[in-house]
Amino acid sequence: MVHSASKSHLKNPLVSLLQRSKTPSRVNEPNIFQYNSLIRAHANKSNPRGALACYLDLRRTGLLGDNYTYPFVLKACGLMMGLVEGRQVHGEVVKGGHGCDVFVVNGLIGMYGKCVEMVCAKKAFDGLESKDLVSWNLILGGYVSSGEMLVAQMVFDAMPQRDVVSWSIMIDGYGKKNGDVVRARVLFDEMPVRDSVSWNSMITGYMKVGELVAARDLFDLMPKKNVISWSIMIQGYASHGEPQEALKLFRLMLREDDVELDKVSVVGALSACAQLGALLQGRWMHMYIKKKRIDMDIVVQTALLDMYMKCGALDEARWVFDSMTERNAVSYSVMILGFGINGYGEAALKYLFEMVSGGIQGDDMTFLGALTACSHSGLVSEGLHIFDEMRRAHRVEPKLEHYGCLVDLLGRAGRLDQAREVIEAMPMKPNSALWGSFLLACWTHQDPGQAEVAVKKLKELGADDCGTYVLLSNIYADAGFWEESRRIRKFLKDIKMDKEMGKSVIEVDGNIEEFRSGDDLSMTNKELRQVLWSLSKSAFCAG
Missing domain, CATH: 1.25.40 (Serine Threonine Protein Phosphatase 5, Tetratricopeptide repeat)
Incomplete structure (x- = not known):
């Protein structure tokens, strides 16, 4: 392929991509090996635009890609769901004579699978004479990702050989994506060899469908747990309304010498603290995150915001928010809802105005928080205006929860006839x-x-x-x-x-205590005095 032809062929999406990306630093005598190293580094670090920019620069020098170039370029296309760019690279592959190389064709299968273009993935797979295990796993993973489990099962049954990856892909498909944990467990039990990925996939499948006991039983049987295993359980307990179990498991994880905390486990534990209103434990966790130098990215900071807000520590939440170098609609939504449910409706609406003025597009959760704030503070006219604006100006269609907030707003204000009209007119x-x-x-x-x-x-x-x-x-x-x-x-x-039966949860000296109506607490006078003293001391310190 001549350079002029490739230049014409690569315009449009790839060229526009280059204009938004940094090209690699020039070297005195660039060669294909140096470019391949740069492309591979960008692709492996999940920087697909950088990888494609390097590839474009390579083509502009007059060099042609080889069978080491295209697999990583195609990987980059898959990472960014760049089907148009991937097809153009596919054309380069064919014209360059690499259409029969198993390494390159595997890249094509993986790219089309990531982009959920299984017709093209199947054509690439069928055209490959010397299929290896990677080829089979890629086409299998593509069908699973696209939700075509019947076809995936046929591919799995037709595989000349399988490895632990093949089994894990199917378990992941049935358990996590389809919610068919029975079929997933049958495959899991039939596996000749299991690794941590297969164990974690099965546990995740149970957690997704809310089978917490089955997930815990499997977790306890797991011979070698890693941080992902712990994180799945902690996050699962927190997301299914079992915050105390999440915190118990978090404490057990801290005792494991060979397990380092990750962001997922920290976010799950902070969510549990938020649900319980466990401010002391949440503060301790904040200090622990700093001490262990865990990456305080926007996800962790937003989890801290949510915890402080739900525990009523508004000043600490505001301090975390002000220290954030990056904010998105989720972090703003937490602030809006947090101030709203704590009775500071006007402050909540100020954050909404700041977000909109800053060019950040709100989502349905943002406006749900704003409507909740109006409801808790009696801001009827403001709430009606926000409900109208979210549809008209922001193109956010109200859901059932938004109508619920609107009814609550009107109901609290005594406008029962108007609230009933809203209910009866709902779509x-x-x-x-x-x-x-x-x-x-x-x-x-x-x-x-x-x-x-x-x-x-x-x-x-x-x-x-x-x-x-x-x-x-x-x-x-x-x-x-x-x-x-x-x-x-x-x-x-x-x-x-x-x-x-009703129940209440309180935090006493960092410990979570749950009380149910009708419980026989069998508490001695000494224990009762200790609880009352701790509560009065906390109230005194707060005052």
């Missing part, structure tokens, strides 16, 4: 949480007529529990309708409907 079916919020507003503003409508809707949804009827009875009593109130109480007594 989606309202859920029990939304009608429950409306019922609570009816109780606050003593409107038995609207309350009856809410209870009827909750009954239709099968969500008319004991608390619903107790609240309706209280609404009747507050309005002076004693006969109706007694009728509801008698109804509950006749059907023997029990109220769900």
Whole structure:
């Protein structure tokens, strides 16, 4: 291929990419080996634009790529989901006579698989005469990534040989992507040899579908746990509403000498602290992150923000936010929601204005936080304006949660008729949480007529529990309708409907204690005095 032809062929996406990327530093006598080293380094460090910029510079010098160049260039195309660029490189591969090289064709299969272009991936695979195990694993991984598990199973069954990677790809596909943990476990048990990847894939599959006990049993059986294994469990417990188990496991991980903390485990533990309101443990974790020099990137800093906000430590959250060198819609959303639920609605809206003014596009979570802030602070006109702007100006379509915030906002303000109009005009079916919020507003503003409508809707949804009827009875009593109130109480007594047991969680001297209504605590006077003293001391220090 002559240089003029390649120059014409590589314009459009690749050339525009070069204009946005830095080209490699010039050397006195550049050769293909030096360019290959640069391209490989960029691709392996997940800098695909840098790799493609190096490739373009190579072509402009008049050099042609070889069978060491194209695999990493194609890897870069796959990393950036650059199907157009990958196809152009594919043309260079064919014209350069490398279309039969197994190493290069494997790069093509991997690139097309990453870009979910399985027709082209299959053509490249079928055209390869000397397929190796890598070729089979790449086409298998492509079908799994595209969700075509039936085809993936046929490829897996047809493989002349399999390694631990082949088995792990299938376990990952069934467990993590399809949620079919039964089939994934059958494959896992049939594996002749397992490595940490296969163990972690199976545990992740269980965690994804919420089978925490099965995940923990497998985790305990795992012969050699790495930081990824611990992180999967900690993050899984935190995301499935088991924050105490997450923190217990985090403490166990700290005792392991050969396990170094990573960002995922830290974020999971901070999330657990946020759910529990465990400020002392969250502060300790913040200091531990600094001490161990864990990378304080935007993900870790945002997790710290969330923890401090949910624990009510607004000044510490603001300090973390002000120290961030990079902010995105998520970090702003945490600040907006945090100030909002703590009753500082105007401060929350200032962060919303700062974000929009800075050119950061808000998402549905951002506006959910802003609407929540308005609801908690009684900013009705501001909330209505934000709800309108999120659709009109920001092209963010409201979800059920946004309508729920709007109903809560109007309900708290006593605009029950308007709140009901919003519910009835919603494009989606309202859920029990939304009608429950409306019922609570009816109780606050003593409107038995609207309350009856809410209870009827909750009954239709099968969500008319004991608390619903107790609240309706209280609404009747507050309005002076004693006969109706007694009728509801008698109804509950006749059907023997029990109220769900409540529970509370508090942090005492850095320890998490959970109390349930009806628990026999069997607490001695000495233990009771210690708890009360710790609580009063904490309150005194806070004051």
